[in-house]
Amino acid sequence: MCMMRRYLEIFTVTISLTSCFVWTFYSTEELTHSIFPMACILAFLFISAALELSCSQNMKTGKFRQDDNGGVWCCLVLPFAFILQQARASPPIRESGLAMATESFALLSAGITIRKATTSGTKKTVLGQFVAIMVLLLVVLRYRFTVLYSVPASLVNSLLLYKLPDWFPKSFTFGEAAVTSQLLSLPFHVAYMALILGQEMVFRNDITKVSVIIQIGIVTATAAFIVLDRRKFQLEWFYVSFAVTGFFLVLPYLCILLRQNPVYWIISRVTQSTYTIALFLWWCFCTLVSVLLVYHYGNRNQLSNEKSVSTMTRKLFHVVVIVVFVPGILLDPEFLYLSSVIAMAVLIALEVIRLYRVPPFGASLHQQYQVFVDKQDSGELILTPIYLLIGSSLSLWLTPCCGHDCKILPSFAGIISLGVGDMAASIGGKMFGQHVWPGTKKTLEGTLCAILAQLLTILILHFLGVAGAVLDVKIAFAILSVSCLEAFTKQIDNLILPIFAYVLFLSFT
DSSP: HHHHHHHHHHHHHHHHHHHHHHHHHHOOOOOHHHHHHHHHHEEEEEEEHHHHHOOOGGGGGSSSSOOOOOTTTHHHHHHHHHHHHHHHHOHHHHHHHHHHHHHHHHHHHHHHHHHHHHOOOOOOOOHHHHHHHHHHHHHHHGGGGGHHHHHHHHHHHHHHHHHHHHTTSOOOOOOHHHHHHHHHHHHHHHHHHHHHHHHHHHHHHHHHHHHHHHHHHHHHHHHHHHHHHHHTTOOTTHHHHHHHHHHIIIIHHHHHHSOOHHHHHHHHHHSSSSHHHHHHHHHHHHHHHHHHHHHHHHHHHHTTTSOOOOHHHTTHHHHHHHHHHHHHHOOOOOHHHHHHHHHHHHHHHHHHHHHTTOOOTTHHHHHHTTTTTTTTSSOOOHHHHHHHHHHHHHHHSSSSGGGGOOEEEGHHHIIIIIIIIIIHHHHHHHOOOSSSOOTTTBHHHHHHHHHHHHHHHHHHHTTTTTTTOSEEEEEHHHHHHHEEEEOOOOOOOHHHHHHHHHHHHHOOO
């Protein structure tokens, strides 16, 4: 039964991404510059499918989660999104140094991950390793000196891919570690490209400048503290590492980029219009509700000796995501972009405080968090809340738009797949579920509820004027694929589903 689930997962991913490739090739003019990277991703896709079904031993070590079934294919979804963006761009953008560097970074990160997964010595993995190395050589020949632009971020990606499972055993599957490494190395790639090509070529506006620097700051501070902790420094070094990073890296760099005080700039951005003030107050209210929910259920479960809250209770946070992100994307997506990055930095800092019980409130935070631990949070890290925010925000971060141009269907990929689809599947399965998918605890009825709820959401977005929100065969196929993947995969939904949905919506709209 487990193998049947694996076959269904690989079949869903392979058919979906191959359809994206075929449709993009069919519908996009002047694909000369995009055929090579898309063909490489397709080759990697079939290698990853073979690896999944041959159960590579490199993905079965004690470093990964016990229910780990690999997930090598996960490392291809984010690179595929980058390449699709370049394929859809205008010729001047598509042929620029930034586009070429981004494509080479995408292919290098995918190739490095595939190569790491192909070390068990079986015939399939030896063949896969050979193909992966050949593709990496072709990338060097194809992009030539542009590859050098992507080397620093690729090295960061490779280092994180090797170190994350060592630092935090059983907190990731192989696929989740690969995607997390790509996401963490992406801000470094953007910042490095800005140094090489100039800010005007890389940053769309001041919002993206601030967001990238904040991302680099939180990653650097967290990594510095982890290294200090490994060397048995006192926990108070947490505050030192974050203060030094903030005052000597983030703030000075932001002053240079913005040519003004970053604090004043943020205040002026919040008070820029009636919309931004209303959104800010609404988000503060939603944040307060979320904190009260955590406090209420944390204390209640401690008194009743219950280990965790129900799945239905956890889905309340999916509702919070919907009421936060939908107004933000419709009214002021740039402000939402900035706010979501700041919120992500805060959540990561809180997770570090909880994980290491940093005084004065690390221990109490750990107790409150414990009742919300998902069964997939089997390691030291509790990542599902962070993944929920990242998954909801990622489609907005990746969408190359400014202002109200973000009112396009791919921007809502996280909301549709997580806020609506995942929640509907869970509630529908609890209420009506009778027929279980092979090798899973997910039900056919829950999947049908997810499909219907997402189709209804597309219809609502259509009436709200969102471009691409049309109920046609392509969008229906995308929603069917996302819903099936939610039912079949063992990867954490909050991280994988939004990226997968983003690729499908980007291809078919």
